[in-house]
Amino acid sequence: MDDNILEMRSITKTFPGVKALENVTLAVRRGEIHAICGENGAGKSTLMKVLSGVYPAGSYDGEIVYDGRPASFGGIRDSEHVGIVIIHQELALVPYLSIAENIYLGNERRGRAGLIDWNLANAEAGKLLDSVGLDESPVTPVGQLGVGKQQLVEIAKALSKDVRLLILDEPTAALNDSDSAHLLELLRRLKERGITSIMISHKLNEITEVSDRVTVIRDGRTVETLDTKAGEVTQARIIRGMVGRDLESFYPDRTSSPGAEVLRVEDWTVRHPTQDRLVVDHAAFSVRAGEVVGIAGLMGAGRTELAMSMFGRSYGRDISGRIFMHGKEIKARSVAEAIDNGLAYATEDRKKYGLNLIEDIRRNVSAAALAKLSRNGWVNGNEEIKVAEDSRRSMNIKAPSVMSVVGKLSGGNQQKVVLSKWLFTDPDVLILDEPTRGIDVGAKYEIYTIINRLVAAGKAVVVISSELPELLGICDRIYTLSAGRITGEMAVGSGAGGATQESLMELMTKERESVG
Amino acid sequence: MTRTAPPEADPTPKEPAPTAALHAGTSDLRALVTRNLRTSGIYVAFVAIVALFAFLTDGVSLSPGNITNIVLQYSYILVLAIGMVLVIIAGHIDLSVGSVVALTGAVSAVLVIQRDYPWWVGMLAALAVGLAVGAWQGFWVAYVGIPAFIVTLAGMLVFRGLTLQVLDNISLSPFGEPYTDVASGFLNGLLGGNGYDAFTLLIGAVAVAGYAVSGFRTRLARIRYAQPVESFPLFVARVVAVGAVVMYFAWQLAHARGLPIVLIILGVLIITYAVISNRTVFGRQIYAIGGNLAAAQLSGVKVKVVNFWIFVNMGFLAAVAGIIYSSRSNGAQPSAGNMFELDAIAAVFIGGAAVTGGVGTVVGAMVGGLLVAVMSNGMQLMGVEQQVQSIVKGLVLLLAVAFDVYNKRRAGTSR
Numbered sequence: 001m002d003d004n005i006l007e008m009r010s011i012t013k014t015f016p017g018v019k020a021l022e023n024v025t026l027a028v029r030r031g032e033i034h035a036i037c038g039e040n041g042a043g044k045s046t047l048m049k050v051l052s053g054v055y056p057a058g059s060y061d062g063e064i065v066y067d068g069r070p071a072s073f074g075g076i077r078d079s080e081h082v083g084i085v086i087i088h089q090e091l092a093l094v095p096y097l098s099i100a101e102n103i104y105l106g107n108e109r110r111g112r113a114g115l116i117d118w119n120l121a122n123a124e125a126g127k128l129l130d131s132v133g134l135d136e137s138p139v140t141p142v143g144q145l146g147v148g149k150q151q152l153v154e155i156a157k158a159l160s161k162d163v164r165l166l167i168l169d170e171p172t173a174a175l176n177d178s179d180s181a182h183l184l185e186l187l188r189r190l191k192e193r194g195i196t197s198i199m200i201s202h203k204l205n206e207i208t209e210v211s212d213r214v215t216v217i218r219d220g221r222t223v224e225t226l227d228t229k230a231g232e233v234t235q236a237r238i239i240r241g242m243v244g245r246d247l248e249s250f251y252p253d254r255t256s257s258p259g260a261e262v263l264r265v266e267d268w269t270v271r272h273p274t275q276d277r278l279v280v281d282h283a284a285f286s287v288r289a290g291e292v293v294g295i296a297g298l299m300g301a302g303r304t305e306l307a308m309s310m311f312g313r314s315y316g317r318d319i320s321g322r323i324f325m326h327g328k329e330i331k332a333r334s335v336a337e338a339i340d341n342g343l344a345y346a347t348e349d350r351k352k353y354g355l356n357l358i359e360d361i362r363r364n365v366s367a368a369a370l371a372k373l374s375r376n377g378w379v380n381g382n383e384e385i386k387v388a389e390d391s392r393r394s395m396n397i398k399a400p401s402v403m404s405v406v407g408k409l410s411g412g413n414q415q416k417v418v419l420s421k422w423l424f425t426d427p428d429v430l431i432l433d434e435p436t437r438g439i440d441v442g443a444k445y446e447i448y449t450i451i452n453r454l455v456a457a458g459k460a461v462v463v464i465s466s467e468l469p470e471l472l473g474i475c476d477r478i479y480t481l482s483a484g485r486i487t488g489e490m491a492v493g494s495g496a497g498g499a500t501q502e503s504l505m506e507l508m509t510k511e512r513e514s515v516g
Numbered sequence: 517m518t519r520t521a522p523p524e525a526d527p528t529p530k531e532p533a534p535t536a537a538l539h540a541g542t543s544d545l546r547a548l549v550t551r552n553l554r555t556s557g558i559y560v561a562f563v564a565i566v567a568l569f570a571f572l573t574d575g576v577s578l579s580p581g582n583i584t585n586i587v588l589q590y591s592y593i594l595v596l597a598i599g600m601v602l603v604i605i606a607g608h609i610d611l612s613v614g615s616v617v618a619l620t621g622a623v624s625a626v627l628v629i630q631r632d633y634p635w636w637v638g639m640l641a642a643l644a645v646g647l648a649v650g651a652w653q654g655f656w657v658a659y660v661g662i663p664a665f666i667v668t669l670a671g672m673l674v675f676r677g678l679t680l681q682v683l684d685n686i687s688l689s690p691f692g693e694p695y696t697d698v699a700s701g702f703l704n705g706l707l708g709g710n711g712y713d714a715f716t717l718l719i720g721a722v723a724v725a726g727y728a729v730s731g732f733r734t735r736l737a738r739i740r741y742a743q744p745v746e747s748f749p750l751f752v753a754r755v756v757a758v759g760a761v762v763m764y765f766a767w768q769l770a771h772a773r774g775l776p777i778v779l780i781i782l783g784v785l786i787i788t789y790a791v792i793s794n795r796t797v798f799g800r801q802i803y804a805i806g807g808n809l810a811a812a813q814l815s816g817v818k819v820k821v822v823n824f825w826i827f828v829n830m831g832f833l834a835a836v837a838g839i840i841y842s843s844r845s846n847g848a849q850p851s852a853g854n855m856f857e858l859d860a861i862a863a864v865f866i867g868g869a870a871v872t873g874g875v876g877t878v879v880g881a882m883v884g885g886l887l888v889a890v891m892s893n894g895m896q897l898m899g900v901e902q903q904v905q906s907i908v909k910g911l912v913l914l915l916a917v918a919f920d921v922y923n924k925r926r927a928g929t930s931r
Contacts, residue, residue, distance in 0.1 A: 314814060336816040345814070353814050356807035358874050367804055368815040370797045377796045382741040421815070 004065075005030040005165060005196050011050055011062035013043075020046045021060070021220045028165070033187055033197045035207040035228070038217035038242055039440035044200050047217070048167050052086040053079040066165075083164030087154045089173060095143030100125035102142050103157045128156040132186055146299070148179030155186065166190065167198045172206060173438055176299035176466060177505075184210045202440065204235040216241035243442050251473035252445065254452045258476060259289035261327070262460040263343075263429045268321035270302075270309040270484075279305045279316055281484035287429060287460040292451060294471035294492075295464045296504050297481035303464045304348055306481065307431045311345040312338040325428065339368060344427035346418050348434035348464070350411075354418045357407035361399060362388040364406050364417050369425040391420035396446060412443025419450060430454065431462040436470065448474055468501045480507035557919060558868050558880055562887045569894030577894045580772035583765065588699065588844065590889035591778045592617065592837040594882055596860035597867075598789045599833035601881040604864050605793070606826050607806040607873030608657065608664035612649075612671030613834045613860060617853030618679040620645050620838030625688040625848030628695060635695040642842075643835045649675060650831020651824075658823035672857070680850050689847025697777055699844035704774025712767075713774040720766025723783075724759040731755060778840055785836070790878040802826060806873030862909070863888060866916040888912070 006028040013021040021043045028034045036044050049055050051064065053073030064071045066082060073079040076086075093102050100122045109124065111117030125138035134152040142150060151171060158166055168187075172180040180203075187197050187210060201207055207214050208228055216223040216238060223241045226233045263286060270280040280302045287293045297303045308315035310323060312335030323330050325341055332338035338345075347353040355364055365388045366373055373384050388402035395416040399409055406417055415435065422430060432451070436444040451474060455461055465471050471478050472492055478499050480488040488507035490499035569577045576582060596613050603610045623645050624638035649671070656667040694701070707714040731751070738745050746754070769775060793799040801822050804812040813819050837856070842848050867884025869876030888909060895905045 311814070312816070334816075334818070335814060336818060339816045347814060352808075353810045356804055356811055356874065358807050358870075359803070363800070363803070367812070367817075370800060374797050377798060379795055379797055379800060381795065382737050382743065385743055386741050 003030045004028060005067060006051075007063075007065040008047070008051065009063040009065070011047065011060055011064075013046055013050055013055065013060040019220055021050070024062075024217065024220065024222050026215055026222065027225070028196060028198060029212070031191060031194055031196055032212040033191055033199060033210055035211035035214040036198060036200045036217060037202065037204070037207060037214060037238060038223075039442055042217045042242075042440075043220040044217055045169060046220075048086060048169060048198070048200065051079070052076055052084060052167065080161055083162055084167065085158040085161055085163040085165070086167040087151075087158060087169065087171065089170045091147075091150050091154055093142045093150055093153060096141060098139045098141055099129065099136060099145075099153055099156075100138035102153060103128060103138075103160050105157075107161065124160070125156070128159050129153075131159060132156045133182065146179075148175045148182070148299075151175065151179075151183060152186070155190075163195060165196045165198065167200075169200045170202065170438070171199065172201065172203060178298070180206070202438070204238055207238065208233060208235060214238060218242060239441055242440070250441075250445070250469070252449050252452055254455070254474075256291065256455070256476050258291040259458065261286050261288050262325065263287045263462075264324040264327075265310065266322045266324070268306065268310065268323075269319070270305060270316035271318040273315070273317055279484050280309060283321075283481070283484070283486050285479050285486060285489070287462055289428075289458050289460055290455045291477070292455055292461045292463060292475045294475035294478035295462060295481055296468060296471055296478055296508055297464075298508055299466070301481045301508065302484040303481055304433055305484075307345055307433055307462070307464060310338070311335060311343055311431070314345075339425050339427070342426075342428035343431070344368075344422035344425055344429070345431045346415075346422050346433060346435060348437060350414055350418050354421075355406050355414060358405065360403045360405055361392060361397065361409075361417055361420075362402040365391050365402075365420045365424055368421050372424070372426075387424060388420075391417075391424065395420050395450065410439075410443070412439035412446070415439055415443070415447060416450075419447070423454075427459070429460045429462065431464070433464045434466065435463060436465075436467075444470075468504055471504075472499060472501065478504060480504055480510075482508050482510050557923075558866065558883050558887070558916075561916075562883050562890075565887055565890055565894075569890060569897075573894060573897045576897055577890070578768070580768040580770075582893065582897070583768050584772045584776060586886075586889050586893050587776055587779050587782075589893070590885060591699065591782050592840045592844070593856060593859045593863060593889070594782055594885045595785060595833055595837040595840065596856060597863040597881045597885045598785055598878055599830040600857075600860040601864045601867070601869060601876050601878055602789070602793065602799075602802055602826050603664070603830050604861070604869045605806045605873060605876045606802045606823060607809065608823070608826070609861065610653075610664065610668045610827070610830050611857050612653065612668040612675055613830065613837070614853040614856035614858075615672045615675035615679065616646060616649050616831060616834035617838040617841055617856055618848075618850070619649070619675045619682065620835040621842030621852055622679045622682045622688075622848045622850075624839060624842055625691070626682055628691055629688045629847070635691070638691075638695065639698075639839050642839050643832065646831040646833075646835020646838065647828060648831070649834070650828035653831065654824035654827030657827055658820040664827075679852075683848060683850050685850055687847055687849045689845075691843065691846050696843050696846050698781070699778050699840045701777040702774040703777060703780070712770040714770070716770040716775040717763075717766055719775055719780075720763050720770075723766075724755075724762050727758055727762075728755045781836070781840070785833070786878060786882055793878050798822065798825070803874055806875070808874070859888065860885075862913045865920075866913060868920065870920060871917065884916070 004027050006026070008024065008026040011021050011024045012019070024043065024047055026047065036047070038044050050060050053075045056074045057072030066084070071082070094105065097105070103125050104121050108116045109121040111120065122138045129136060129138060132152045132155050134149055134156065136145065136149065142153060145153065155166070171183055175183065184206060187199070190197060199211065212229045213225055214228050214233070215225045218241070226238070226241070265286070266284050268280055268283040269278060271277070272279050283306055285293070295303050295306070305315050309319050310332065312332050313319055314335060323332060330341045332341055332343060351357060356367065362385055366384050370379060373380050373387065385402060391397065392399065392402050397409070397413050397416045397420070399413060406414060409417065435451070436447050439447070451461055451463070463471065463475060475492050478490050478492060479486050480490070487510045490503065492499050596617070600610060600613065620642035624642040627633045627641050628635055628638035653667050653671050656662045657664045703715060704713040705715070707718065735745050735751060745751070793802065801812065801817045804815065804817055805819055805822060809819065838853070841852060845852065863885030864876060864881045865871070865884070866887055867876065867880035867882070869881065891908065891912065892905060895908065
């Protein structure tokens with residue numbers, strides 16, 4: 001008989017009108033790394049909320065057996081009490097407090113008279129930081145750390161609570177490759193210490209690499225649990241479980257036929273808004289009509305900064321350099337001017353910078369080009385709905401109507417709304433910053449298809465992405481960016497000199513130390 | 517459950533019939549109410565409050581004279597609430613409007629009463645002062661980036677001080693006619709009538725006809741664009757219901773003193789601003805800024821310009837309110853307009869605006885303001901003590917916002 005630390009049996013959770021989970025079963029063995037994957041909206045997060053007590057016992061049907069005993073958690077406190085700690089995708093750290101203060105927040109180390117013993121807290125926090133491999137002082141404010149290090153602080157916090165079952169919700173979604181590798185390595189070490197982990201992830205390569213078993217969830221039901229340790233489970237196999245069919249390829253085919261040059265950037269230099277350093281350093285690149293150009297770079301290389309500074313000086317200061325559209329130099333001193341000149345920029349953080357989440361699809365789609373829908377300042381509301389309705393159909397946005405509030409859509413559908421908004425401005429050049437971040441495999445494929453359709457219609461597309469396979473899969477050419485400098489340009493193709501993950505990585509890490 | 521436009525009215529029959537999902541919950545009354553509980557809740561509450569006080573005061577609160585009184589007494593708060601709702605939708609607040617009401621009234625009084633300028637010079641000067649105040653605060657909020665709370669808190673002190681300065685710490689009165697007609701004048705007897713004012717009824721009828729025609733045209737346009745519309749009987753029912761309320765209201769006014777001039781001013785402002793907020797690029801950008809400032813900025817909205825004009829507009833409407841208030845009190849007092857800002861803010865939030873910005877309507881704010889007005893007036897009629905009135909008003913504000921928060925939470929936990 002298996003030694004299961006956790007068994008969830010026939011969990012059913014219903015929201016008004018929706019069955020989020022139906023008879024879901026999950027068995028996690030003691031000391032394993034158990035991955036959970038499934039498309040967005042499949043019910044993974046709901047399942048974890050049931051497990052951690054966010055949805056208290058009684059609000060769902062089914063049975064949870066933890067450590068051989070039936071468990072019923074009334075809240076997060078209950079589940080943490082028995083060593084279940086969940087780390088959410090959106091980290092729950094207070095930026096102004098120090099690492100140690102965050103680690104012991106709500107669980108303060110008290111000394112005499114009930115006062116907090118900071119010396120003890122800092123000393124213990126230091127040990128915890130050692131164990132997660134974070135080389136920072138416990139008194140450093142968390143806000144000064146990058147996302148990768150903050151993730152480690154969260155894990156240290158979990159360890160301080162004597163965690164036995166650690167749940168990570170998309171832990172590497174916002175991390176670059178080296179931070180991800182570090183985190184996964186840490187999970188392996190925790191496993192050696194006997195800590196069981198459940199990891200929700202979209203990144204299939206990580207799942208096949210680090211997990212022992214993977215449970216696939218689709219439409220609120222358990223599809224299967226695969227043994228990834230045996231090494232027979234391929235990414236394609238997992239995808240088949242997730243979407244219920246084979247995807248012949250991750251990336252749709254496209255015949256590329258680039259035309260005339262549309263966008264050329266020369267000598268682009270941007271200074272950090274508060275610090276005295278160059279974030280973009282004399283960058284130059286160009287894009288042709290009907291071409292998809294990738295920009296590869298590690299986190300902090302200046303990819304987003306390059307794009308946003310071009311887009312109406314939305315980032316940085318002391319911006320210098322020249323932008324040419326169709327061979328003619330343009331000024332893009334404001335976002336409105338950039339849009340007028342045919343530029344569009346879809347942000348990497350659609351919730352924060354891309355969408356008005358409390359508004360409906362209609363008003364988000366029209367937001368960047370209201371002028372096109374209005375005469376003398378009067379908006380034609382009917383035409384607006386028609387435009388939104390057209391987008392909903394052509395983009396296959398899954399929502400009951402264009403009056404649906406955007407905040408309630410899944411990540412993939414939100415991204416389609418963002419794309420619709422920018423397409424409605426009728427741009428010549430679309431800059432897509434991490435267009436598939438945090439969205440599921442099926443929606444990714446759809447986004448790629450949309451990109452292909454755009455370039456087939458003669459648009460020029462620039463894709464910024466952390467995922468090298470994605471860039472290699474959809475781009476014609478790739479520029480590499482390192483410490484604000486363009487360090488290389490490679491054609492994509494199977495021929496000699498074609499870009500590979502290795503060659504790109506080499507260029508992306510080049511000269512990293514020389515500027516700082 | 518789901519009804520669509522009558523087929524013969526649909527000019528695009530070749531199009532496949534819009535899906536049932538598109539129409540779900542848009543046509544019948546119950547769905548309309550539940551779908552927009554957040555916005556319709558206020559109307560339900562308003563009707564309930566009106567009915568409650570009509571019952572408690574044995575119908576006195578709905579008497580012709582009293583309805584006229586409510587309009588006259590609360591008109592300036594409603595004018596302030598129109599400007600305030602735009603400020604709040606954009607995610608700001610304006611604490612200075614009470615002081616601006618006092619300052620603009622004071623400037624007008626000094627010119628008209630002390631210096632003997634004609635009445636209209638006083639009003640124009642008040643409007644100019646209001647615009648200047650708005651530009652001043654708009655500059656600090658939009659271009660310097662100081663939170664509106666601070667800028668207008670400072671403004672509240674500064675403009676109150678300037679009021680005292682302008683008035684030399686004394687009250688001025690009287691304005692005399694025609695200045696006082698703004699707030700206390702009536703249009704009546706223009707068409708005669710036996711025991712009632714025919715002109716008031718005519719204006720009421722015109723308003724109803726206008727409502728019906730514009731509603732019908734909107735409906736036709738929506739059908740032309742193949743959008744869901746309410747069923748025709750429901751549309752007629754809605755027009756008849758609104759028409760009945762308006763005509764009842766007009767009938768009561770016609771039996772009292774006729775059509776108050778201030779009601780005409782208020783009506784024009786409400787319609788104008790309802791249209792601006794809903795149908796113009798400027799109005800839509802206000803919602804965009806309040807909903808997600810960063811996204812609006814990255815969508816090409818000129819956030820600074822929009823914010824600036826929101827405050828200029830607030831200053832303008834505060835001046836209008838200042839004129840109405842000085843006209844009503846027939847003079848200017850150093851302490852005029854005290855706490856008006858809070859009444860206006862309360863009206864906006866009771867009317868369904870969100871504390872975080874991005875949500876709210878002009879009409880909602882008006883209903884919110886009227887709800888408070890009917891409640892205060894009803895309690896006065898019943899002889900409820902001042903302290904109890906204050907407590908009740910405070911609790912209503914709290915409950916209204918609690919309802920909003922509850923609604924949002926319920927909407928947010930769909931998965």
